[in-house]
Amino acid sequence: MPPSLPTSDNFFDTYCGTLMVQGCTSDAGKSTLVAALGRIFHRHGRRVAPFKPQNMALNSAVTADGGEIGRAQALQAEACGLAPHTDMNPVLLKPNSDTGAQVIIQGRARFNADARHYHDYKPMALPYVLESYERLRAAHEVVLVEGAGSPAEVNLRERDIANMGFAEAADCPVLLVADIDRGGVFAHLLGTLECLSESERARVRGFVINRFRGDLRLLEPGLQWLTQRTGKPVLGVLPYLQGLMLDAEDALPREASTPTAERRLKVVVPVLPRISNHTDFDALRHHPQVELVFAGPAAPLPAADLIVLAGSKSVQSDLQELRRRGWESALRRHLRYGGKMIGICGGMQMLGQWLHDPHGLEGPPGSLPGLGLLDFETTMARDKQLARVAGRLRAGGAAVAGYEIHAGVSRGPALAHPMVELDDGRHDGVCDPDGQLLATYVHGLFDHPAALDALLAWAGLEDRRPIDLGALRDASLQRLADATEAALSSSSLQHAFGVVGGAPRAMALT
Template sequence: MTQAHALMVQGTTSDAGKSTLVAGLARALVRRGLRVAPFKPQNMALNSAVTTDGGEIGRAQALQAVAARVAPVTDFNPVLLKPSSDIGAQVIIHGRAVANLSARDYHQYKPTAMAAVMASWGRLTQAYDWVLVEGAGSPAEINLRDRDIANMGFAEAADVPVILVADIDRGGVFAHLVGTLELLSPSEQARVKGFVINRFRGDISLLQSGLDWLEARTGRPVFGVLPYLKGMFLDAEDALADGAADVTADAPVLRVVAPVYPRVSNHTDLDALRLHPQVDFRWVGPGEVPPPADLIVLPGSKSVQADLVWLREQGWEAAILRHLRYGGKVIGICGGFQMLGRTLGDPHGIEGRAQTMAGLGVLDMDTVLEREKQLVNVCGHLCLEGAPTVRGYEIHMGVSSGPALATPAARLEGGRSDGARSADGQVLGTYLHGLFDDPAALAALLRWAGAAGELQHVDLAARREADLDRLADAVESAIDLDRLMAAAGDD
């Protein structure tokens, strides 16, 4: 088998559109009958997914796998960093956690990480027609150039052509592109084949003089200008997307709030709630008073004890207990589930200082963080009216036990139970990420939380597919794919 063609998408800034462009290109190339794999050498994100080979990768690469219509595997993201503090992260290699390292220690570890990256690269380039590579942040971060494995360091090692993408909606797009190019070494500059401009609004004829200047100034083509696609709803790579704080329904049947604690993880679990036209959903950030609601959802956390301390400091413990006294409902997912118990122990110091602290005490259970992370895709039925099917995945290091688990939230295939429900029926906790994704499970949970009347059908997977096709349509319309593929070496 001949080696795959490859193209690397690097951005002038974080959130320039790298993940989105790779997803759109993947779907567009798949439409041409090509076998496509996404690849991100190193990702730093708290949103992750479980792969078919039993590992963990960044959520963006799982989305790109959906775009490419292939099953997600750990080779798509061989190095994943999950920040546990401002200066340290859990290091995941080929889907498995191997260490918790400070930024300085990880810098020394990078040659080992690079070996894992190149091993995955070798396997993918032998198995696919095209490998679309996503960079991380910007290649022009001077302080990160040494031992770089995420951007030009990888591109040089693997001999991959590069295109630069910039977000015009932020302003300064020409400065971003030219400045980034100028800060690269001569060999890296030679690797850049051209540009894509992202999120353009308005009359493109008014941009043409700038595009002509850019091409004359750099000697490189602009392969296309992607329009600003309003209403796109694709899985976020990490941080909450701009404008994601509030989604107000026109005629809400349920008010839902969730705290944005410092190490919130897999917040995409709540995307189906945000999408639902009858749910008035709100993320509540630091310094904000928790507003009245029918349902409070505690999402996952990478540092459960630290985020529990934050919850208390922000007044959430009192707000949750008051909410329950007045008949409200609470759902905890993964780390949020662990917070709901009597105690949360970390005897091995996995998340910081070895200690045990009191939980919120609304579920009769205790949780201990263990060294081995649980990674599994699951399917089963919710223990609610109608026993709707629920599908999801588990990513957690905590093991929970106690009387509350005798009344589970779900029965899983293989005879295993998951989660817990309180005796008064007001609290539900689960380890299942993706809890709300199945339309029947979403409807059942909304009804459990108090929604009355007829509920509209919301299918997150169908919406994701529709938006990926819409993105691919935009890529095919706005980008000269033949010219781009030729620049990447497809003669």
């Protein structure tokens, strides 16, 4: 932290220290608000970094230091002008059942645990959390911390490291955000405060209301009531912004692509219980000529030009669920009638002859027949492959850039026809000689404009319009930051977070 700060009336020029964003519910807008604040601070020339003590998500990213963190923290790092680092998310939980998860500490998978076992482990995880936090704090003027779920989950208060437990340990102030689009926003905010201890309530410096659409004048009486009732200010009301291209933390996108006359290629992604890294399909979701459908369990798989089998945290159990839903016959029928198919990571493994898990890494030890569409077998290994990769599609030479996150090792004759030639000299995946099947371990397959164009051409889309996912993401961050900075009151932020005359007040929590 510099010894002195420039005098300014703008909060984003003057604030130094830690600011934590907690939410009344999951998906209240914590991740996007931290990304917005990070981009605003970055635009003001500040050294700012994101931090999430504990995340539970199946969308993850590979960091510059070769570890694994939540996808949302990688997006927030980009907003802050940084490369993602494992210190930004020291504890990542990747669910592999309704009651268990793989526990990743500072970027490395350590063990699998059920909910009770992990709850007992939290005190041992806290030193890793604080170690990562202190490194970020030493290197940056501002650290933006994202909570997880809600601090109102009183059953999880004991040993909490994700919300108020971290805020108390780090002695930092809190901004509480709620989603008005869900309804009941005042009950959410007031009820959350009521569930907190006296010291925790004191940490909440103000509220942000997210996803508002309508006439703000009609909301003002409620804002005044809330401030009078709680003694805490509403620091901003953020508008509902549609069409943002931002990586989802975990939940499937709220907005699906709408069928139109321009959308001439239909892509279906079967949604299985442990689907992971569905951000792989963001480029398809935002392409004006592609209708992307995430197919849920309630109906048969719809007809499609291209079916993509996504990654999975529990490949064998997801494959069994695919069969239980009757989708295996639908996949074979799709190929029989000339449709195209791509398997990514776990989806690639499903396409092979066998899945072997001798160590029980994703469930009970054993083997399961794959779909048998490609001639290779996959064996789960204890060490996870984590790498940021680049290369070219072997057919046509289009550039590919992405990352690998997988524990399976695949071997078999089909791999003699790889899909991707990587710059590190390795070959990846399978390109079926018949031209209907592709398979790869590379996540982010559609992100590079050249690869996206080549794969859409292979799938049958003519006269393709180019899109650049990276440019769309950056434009969305700029738009989000513009709307957030316009909606937040700088003077109210200065007062709420203890910044007066260009420097933090002595009472400010940092």
